[in-house]
């Protein structure tokens with residue numbers, strides 16, 4: 001049986017995760033957050049003090065990582081790890097490693113009827129033939145306000161102008177990198193997530209009903 005694949009791409013803090021979780025629950029699909037995988041690698045590199053500018057050191061380390069957790073946790077949501085994840089994501093070897101994990105995850109779960117996968121290059125590179133592609137759009141100021149609230153609620157110290165600066169920097173890094181930059185994937189539907197969550201879900205329901 002062909003598995004349904006829905007991809008969600010968009011910039012930092014655009015709300016991809018919340019939207020993906022909602023779709024997964026409502027339509028009984030499995031959710032895969034590819035950002036977690038970049039964040040997990042960033043955490044490993046940071047703990048082991050791997051020089052992330054040195055591609056050979058990264059490659060050697062990747063050869064020795066045989067398992068990686070797909071679970072979210074507070075220690076991969078810090079600003080330091082967000083920044084580091086975006087930095088390591090420019091390397092082709094890191095992207096290939098993460099993409100393989102994603103293909104294995106989808107292929108091994110034979111009984112699952114479909115997946116919602118979110119990230120930066122999911123509809124443009126990883127699952128180009130997805131059944132539905134969404135691109136989430138929100139301006140940087142709204143994204144920064146939401147991320148600021150998220151960090152404060154989780155107990156992390158945070159300053160709004162710094163968050164805004166970080167988000168703009170990550171946008172730049174994600175959009176300008178050579179390998180798999182953040183783009184609006186071919187055939188993707190634009191979803192405006194600047195308003196209420198109910199408004200966003202209304203836009204998505206129309207698209208899902210057409211699959």
Ligand code: CDP
Pocket residue numbers: 011012013014034035036038039082085086087089118119120121122170174
């Ligand atoms: O939650 P947020 O949108 O802030 O970030 P994330 O989705 O957890 O991703 C963290 C970082 O990983 C991003 O800034 C990207 O640089 C990178 N990433 C990527 O390059 N490709 C993906 N498919 C997912 C994440």
